[in-house]
Amino acid sequence: MRRLLPAAAVVAALALAVSACGGGTTAPPATTVSDPSKVSGEITWWDTTRPDSEGPTFQALIKAFEAKYPQVKVKYVNVPSDQAQGQFQTAAQAGAGAPDVIRSEVAWTSQFASLGYLQPLDGTRAVDDEAGFLPGPLSSTKYNGKTYAVPQVTDTLALLYNKRLLKQAGHEAAPKTIAELKQTALDVQAKTGAEGLALNVDSYFLLPFIYGEGGDLLDVANKKIVVNSPANVRAIQTVADLISSGAAPKPATTESYANAMTALKEGKAAMIYNGPWSLSEIYQGKEFKDRKNLGIAPVPAGSVKAGAPTGGWNLAIYAGSKNIPAAYEFVRFMTTAEAQAKIAKEISLLPTRTSAYADPDVQGNSDVVVFKPIMDTAVPRPWIPEGGQLFQPLLEGYQALVGGKSAPADVLKKVDEQYRGIMKDWG
Amino acid sequence: MAVSTGRVAAAGEGARGRHDRPGRLRRALSAHWYAWAMIAPVVVVMAVLIGWPLARGVYLSLTDATEANIGRTIGVNVIPATYEFVGLDNYLRILTSGLFWDKLAWTVVWTVVCVGLHYGIGLGLAVMLNRRLRFRSVYRVLLILPWAVPAFVAAFVWRYLYNSDYGVINGLLKAAGLPAVGWLDDPTTAKIAVIAVNVWIGVPFMMVAMLGGLQSIPAELYEAAEVDGANAWQRFRAITLPGLRQVSSTVILLGTIWTFNMFPIIFLVTRGGPGSETEILVTYAFREAFTGVRNYAGSAAWGVIILLMLVVLAIGYRRTLRSQGDPW
Numbered sequence: 001m002r003r004l005l006p007a008a009a010v011v012a013a014l015a016l017a018v019s020a021c022g023g024g025t026t027a028p029p030a031t032t033v034s035d036p037s038k039v040s041g042e043i044t045w046w047d048t049t050r051p052d053s054e055g056p057t058f059q060a061l062i063k064a065f066e067a068k069y070p071q072v073k074v075k076y077v078n079v080p081s082d083q084a085q086g087q088f089q090t091a092a093q094a095g096a097g098a099p100d101v102i103r104s105e106v107a108w109t110s111q112f113a114s115l116g117y118l119q120p121l122d123g124t125r126a127v128d129d130e131a132g133f134l135p136g137p138l139s140s141t142k143y144n145g146k147t148y149a150v151p152q153v154t155d156t157l158a159l160l161y162n163k164r165l166l167k168q169a170g171h172e173a174a175p176k177t178i179a180e181l182k183q184t185a186l187d188v189q190a191k192t193g194a195e196g197l198a199l200n201v202d203s204y205f206l207l208p209f210i211y212g213e214g215g216d217l218l219d220v221a222n223k224k225i226v227v228n229s230p231a232n233v234r235a236i237q238t239v240a241d242l243i244s245s246g247a248a249p250k251p252a253t254t255e256s257y258a259n260a261m262t263a264l265k266e267g268k269a270a271m272i273y274n275g276p277w278s279l280s281e282i283y284q285g286k287e288f289k290d291r292k293n294l295g296i297a298p299v300p301a302g303s304v305k306a307g308a309p310t311g312g313w314n315l316a317i318y319a320g321s322k323n324i325p326a327a328y329e330f331v332r333f334m335t336t337a338e339a340q341a342k343i344a345k346e347i348s349l350l351p352t353r354t355s356a357y358a359d360p361d362v363q364g365n366s367d368v369v370v371f372k373p374i375m376d377t378a379v380p381r382p383w384i385p386e387g388g389q390l391f392q393p394l395l396e397g398y399q400a401l402v403g404g405k406s407a408p409a410d411v412l413k414k415v416d417e418q419y420r421g422i423m424k425d426w427g
Numbered sequence: 428m429a430v431s432t433g434r435v436a437a438a439g440e441g442a443r444g445r446h447d448r449p450g451r452l453r454r455a456l457s458a459h460w461y462a463w464a465m466i467a468p469v470v471v472v473m474a475v476l477i478g479w480p481l482a483r484g485v486y487l488s489l490t491d492a493t494e495a496n497i498g499r500t501i502g503v504n505v506i507p508a509t510y511e512f513v514g515l516d517n518y519l520r521i522l523t524s525g526l527f528w529d530k531l532a533w534t535v536v537w538t539v540v541c542v543g544l545h546y547g548i549g550l551g552l553a554v555m556l557n558r559r560l561r562f563r564s565v566y567r568v569l570l571i572l573p574w575a576v577p578a579f580v581a582a583f584v585w586r587y588l589y590n591s592d593y594g595v596i597n598g599l600l601k602a603a604g605l606p607a608v609g610w611l612d613d614p615t616t617a618k619i620a621v622i623a624v625n626v627w628i629g630v631p632f633m634m635v636a637m638l639g640g641l642q643s644i645p646a647e648l649y650e651a652a653e654v655d656g657a658n659a660w661q662r663f664r665a666i667t668l669p670g671l672r673q674v675s676s677t678v679i680l681l682g683t684i685w686t687f688n689m690f691p692i693i694f695l696v697t698r699g700g701p702g703s704e705t706e707i708l709v710t711y712a713f714r715e716a717f718t719g720v721r722n723y724a725g726s727a728a729w730g731v732i733i734l735l736m737l738v739v740l741a742i743g744y745r746r747t748l749r750s751q752g753d754p755w
Contacts, residue, residue: 086717086718089494089721090717092501093494093497093499093721095499095501111719111720114495115494115495115506115720116499116501116504116505116506117501117504118504119502119503119504120503250609252590252591252592252609252611252612253609253611253612253700253701254586254589254590254591254611254612254697254698254700254701255586255590259590259591259592259593262592262593263592318501318502319501319502319503319504320501320502321502324502385720386719386720388719389718389719389720392718392719396700396701396702396703397702399612399700399701399702400701400702402612403612403613403614403701403702405614405702422719
């Protein structure tokens with residue numbers, strides 16, 4: 001089989017070189033494209049948003065794109081965000097069924113790029129005014145010095161709370177530190193009977209506690225695994241203490257996200273950590289029929305700082321796409337300040353372009369206005385191909401901690417061991 | 428089919444004279460060419476559908492192939508194949524890891540408990556339903572129902588029932604004044620939970636198979652035993668169990684293999700969690716193959732090990748049965 005592979009590669013390369021689209025992929029710089037509005041053909045886009053609350057906005061944008069480029073047809077496919085990564089890898093590796101454009105999570109982008117699935121975008125029509133993007137999200141599109149995606153939306157975690165319950169417990173303002181968080185939660189429980197803080201047992205939701213103590217998972221500059229650091233042990237102990245003190249009821253480890261969301265929506269819990277993507281769902285809950293009852297605040301600070309992870313989504317182009325010129329135009333269109341402003345206005349997803357925040361419609365969206373300063377303190381994660389694999393060991397550790405099976409120090413020791421299996425040549 | 432035809436031919440030849448070796452194959456071919464011609468298409472299809480993937484899997488398990496180094500050309504990106512033959516390294520790494528033995532121990536417990544309960548409950552229900560009783564066909568339909576529900580639907584329904592805050596089971600417990608249980612959050616209760624789901628799904632098949640077996644036992648045997656004064660338990664032990672023997676041995680072997688590889692229940696109900704406590708060997712192999720940068724070599728090695736264990740089990744099981752006089 002190995003002997004066959006090079007032969008197959010040669011055939012494929014020849015086929016590409018002969019075909020017209022192969023000529024297009026060798027990417028003459030953007031300036032030489034005669035008239036972008038002349039591109040034609042069909043492209044497929046895998047969207048990962050919630051089809052009911054977020055999808056319609058994106059479909060409206062596609063309509064606008066097709067109106068501007070009448071010869072391009074966009075096929076919209078909604079793939080659940082927890083399945084898109086695996087399905088794209090399968091399709092891209094098989095060379096069949098992969099979309100032309102994928103909405104790639106910030107942590108997936110470098111992995112896809114390292115595996116050779118993504119089209120390099122430097123100097124193409126897809127990237128327009130790169131300097132106008134927020135630096136955090138922009139950093140997630142680079143791999144080995146090349147650009148493989150364009151930031152579409154960004155997000156981070158914040159403390160979302162039920163103002164009515166906090167007020168009943170005697171707290172007008174949101175807690176600013178973990179100590180205040182614990183006290184507020186205990187007061188809520190004592191005075192209102194509702195739970196204080198509903199935790200979501202997920203690696204991503206553990207990061208604010210880790211960053212809060214000044215910890216991190218990896219030290220990328222020195223290629224070192226630092227997950228088992230004293231700072232992280234403190235962070236894990238903080239979480240364990242929130243649970244054992246009763247400030248946060250012992251969370252379920254399966255359906256943890258859904259349970260925390262339900263608890264907040266129904267007024268059974270006063271506070272959760274979550275991002276802007278959850279707002280449209282929260283406003284459907286009975287406690288938040290009056291939207292003003294929802295408070296949004298930066299995540300409480302640990303002993304060092306308040307820091308939540310930078311999340312978000314990029315648009316990337318499959319290298320094997322049959323219609324790369326049209327894909328370039330599509331990505332360019334979907335990441336303009338106007339498109340981002342529309343998304344922010346309608347569904348509160350945060351723009352990645354600084355200029356979009358100046359749009360009057362965006363400034364009229366109170367959620368975006370509240371989230372913007374939180375975004376500014378968000379911590380970008382290491383954008384390395386293995387980044388996506390770091391979550392599973394941490395999740396298993398978090399679950400063991402919550403289940404009371406492991407002491408905080410042991411949790412991180414085990415995570416550390418597993419990281420060493422993933423990051424083989426790291427110290 | 429192919430094997431038995433070949434074996435008979437060879438035995439016949441051997442009996443006629445061993446000195447006549449060169450002509451043996453040709454004579455076998457000329458005598459049985461039609462049999463070979465008949466099965467040739469099947470052999471070809473089997474080779475393509477089973478033989479080739481199997482051979483490729485075994486080959487991959489001896490390399491260090493992953494998604495990153497298997498080599499491909501996608502558009503402008505050309506990545507050369509850089510994976511290498513590493514011999515038995517993958518197997519050594521798996522067999523010397525504590526993880527494998529942990530997972531194996533739980534997989535064995537899972538299989539034995541599930542099949543034991545499948546068989547016991549299935550047999551009990553079959554015996555009950557084999558009697559003449561009112562609404563028998565209604566019971567039969569109700570009891571066969573779990574089998575008709577697709578496994579993934581059943582898994583999601585159960586997942587909902589088990590939900591610690593909003594699930595039906597905990598709702599009932601709370602209504603009865605008992606504390607709620609985090610069914611899928613604790614290793615022990617999660618294990619009990621997945622076993623319960625699998626038993627619920629697997630019993631109908633056993634029941635139907637047993638019912639078929641029961642109906643093939645001649646009623647005269649029971650009448651004769653009754654005339655001889657045997658009580659119900661004696662009749663069950665002396666007539667029912669031996670009469671079911673052939674069916675039992677087949678369904679137990681099948682059930683063991685199915686349960687050993689019962690992927691959807693574990694994967695969909697607990698996703699292997701909490702931690703990786705309920706992960707059985709196949710779900711672990713899947714995780715190797717389909718998460719992160721896919722480890723083709725490692726998961727192929729897991730697959731080959733699982734296959735070998737089941738082959739050994741099946742051979743050993745059949746041999747034991749045969750030594751006990753089973754014609755199987």
